[in-house]
Amino acid sequence: MAxxxxxxxxxAEPAELLEAxxxxxxxxxxxxxxxxxxxxxxRAVEADDAPFAGVPFLIxxxxxxxAGYPTSGGSRSLASVPATENATVVQRWLDAGLVIxxxxxxxxxxxKGITExxxxxxxxxxxxxxxxxxxxxxxxxxxxxxxxxxxxxxxDGGGSIRIPASACGLFxxxxxxxxxxxxxxxxxxxxxxxxxxxxxxxxxxxxxxxxVLAGPxxxxxxxxxxxxxxxxxxxxxxxxxxxxxxxxxxxxxPAPHREAVAAANGAAELLxxxxxxxxxxxxxxxxxxxxxxxxLTTWFVECAFSVDxxxxxxxxxxxxxxxxxxxxxxxGRAIKSVDLTRAVERRHQYVRRLAEFHESYDLLLTPTTATxxxxxxxxxxxxxxxxxxxxxxxxxxAGLLRWTPIVDQLINDNVGWVPxxxxxxxxxxPAISVPLHWTPDGLPIGVQxxxxxxxxxxxxxxxxxxxxxxxxxxxxxxx
Numbered sequence: 001m002a003x004x005x006x007x008x009x010x011x012a013e014p015a016e017l018l019e020a021x022x023x024x025x026x027x028x029x030x031x032x033x034x035x036x037x038x039x040x041x042x043r044a045v046e047a048d049d050a051p052f053a054g055v056p057f058l059i060x061x062x063x064x065x066x067a068g069y070p071t072s073g074g075s076r077s078l079a080s081v082p083a084t085e086n087a088t089v090v091q092r093w094l095d096a097g098l099v100i101x102x103x104x105x106x107x108x109x110x111x112k113g114i115t116e117x118x119x120x121x122x123x124x125x126x127x128x129x130x131x132x133x134x135x136x137x138x139x140x141x142x143x144x145x146x147x148x149x150x151x152x153x154x155x156d157g158g159g160s161i162r163i164p165a166s167a168c169g170l171f172x173x174x175x176x177x178x179x180x181x182x183x184x185x186x187x188x189x190x191x192x193x194x195x196x197x198x199x200x201x202x203x204x205x206x207x208x209x210x211x212v213l214a215g216p217x218x219x220x221x222x223x224x225x226x227x228x229x230x231x232x233x234x235x236x237x238x239x240x241x242x243x244x245x246x247x248x249x250x251x252x253x254p255a256p257h258r259e260a261v262a263a264a265n266g267a268a269e270l271l272x273x274x275x276x277x278x279x280x281x282x283x284x285x286x287x288x289x290x291x292x293x294x295x296l297t298t299w300f301v302e303c304a305f306s307v308d309x310x311x312x313x314x315x316x317x318x319x320x321x322x323x324x325x326x327x328x329x330x331x332g333r334a335i336k337s338v339d340l341t342r343a344v345e346r347r348h349q350y351v352r353r354l355a356e357f358h359e360s361y362d363l364l365l366t367p368t369t370a371t372x373x374x375x376x377x378x379x380x381x382x383x384x385x386x387x388x389x390x391x392x393x394x395x396x397x398a399g400l401l402r403w404t405p406i407v408d409q410l411i412n413d414n415v416g417w418v419p420x421x422x423x424x425x426x427x428x429x430p431a432i433s434v435p436l437h438w439t440p441d442g443l444p445i446g447v448q449x450x451x452x453x454x455x456x457x458x459x460x461x462x463x464x465x466x467x468x469x470x471x472x473x474x475x476x477x478x479x
Contacts, residue, residue, distance in 0.1 A: 007054040014054030021056035034142035037103040050097030057098035059153040074117035077310040077320035105139030126477040134164030141168040157194030159421025162433035166368035166446030177428030239461035247281040251289040252419035260367035263437035285357035294343040304332030368446035379413040
């Protein structure tokens, strides 16, 4: 918003802002590997009356199609397949005057909470380049944290906005199901559990971007009612006194890191000091182990579908995909259709449990992640297990894959350090990650708030209050 104001008042030209963003990228991107593709910013000289005219911007290299440029999804299979039309959100960003000049790093098909694709190499956390910026919007978060842009395109299918926002000390909001349309190529991502959005340094930028992105399209699967008035206006409104349940317990990770617990407890103390009612919960109001299993069931099937689609689009074979992706796809193909249907139908149970929770509480507070950002390569399989992985895939014994240690490790790596975020995706509820805690080693860990369906305004009001009480925007990594 501040950059847009400079353009509107004539204090800066779009070309100057673009030059500054590119100069910062040239300085830091070799160290963080956030931007993986350049885009010709033809609109850089077309300042007009659009709300973000002339502001430099980056989009995620996953689903955020820009006509004429490949959307690789972090995969060799799609690295040379150009998009034929703009994604709806990309068109809305262009219509808002944003100057897209690059695409950001993402794991293959966005399938992990870290960003270490073989195609581009790992994105690195600006707070400590030996650690991950999270995923799957890790490149976007790294670029914003490093000061290349103040806000970047992102998406969230299991925490992929909130996890990197947490890991990089930024603000991230996952909107309610359907509020931000997919289209026109896709009807809904991941059966409606995923959504586009942004990662930003400030609450007001995210709120203003939600005003740009929210709203139905003629090809949308349903009509979603958005709130009256702008989301940006919510930044200036008080949240009122809220009743908030806080929980750090997780069946998926029974022993969250002490810094994750400290992040939640510190947020609870801050909320109490601001006049909110905070209640400590012994457990989350749903079976989180069962939810994780159902989430992974749909995730593996989606991965199998993505591989098949990429093979058709890119004309490639198995060699076009990473081993982990091929393993997840094999698991997806081994899942029975009735088991997939059962996992999808059980979403309603989680929705009901969460709705019952929200009858007594306005928001659920958890750590965003169960650990600080892991080190780069922390989840790499050993050479022995990678050899076993290849043999299993070559033998095509997909039905037996579920009973191997490789799968256990794959599941633990994907969900074990991020057990809190899938709830909002499965239930379609809005959630935010707020950067309120840094470890003694200087790594950020965010706290997550999950609200009722359509509670974006309430979440923005609370986040703005927390931002004012404990500012974070001026905290910058020494990069």
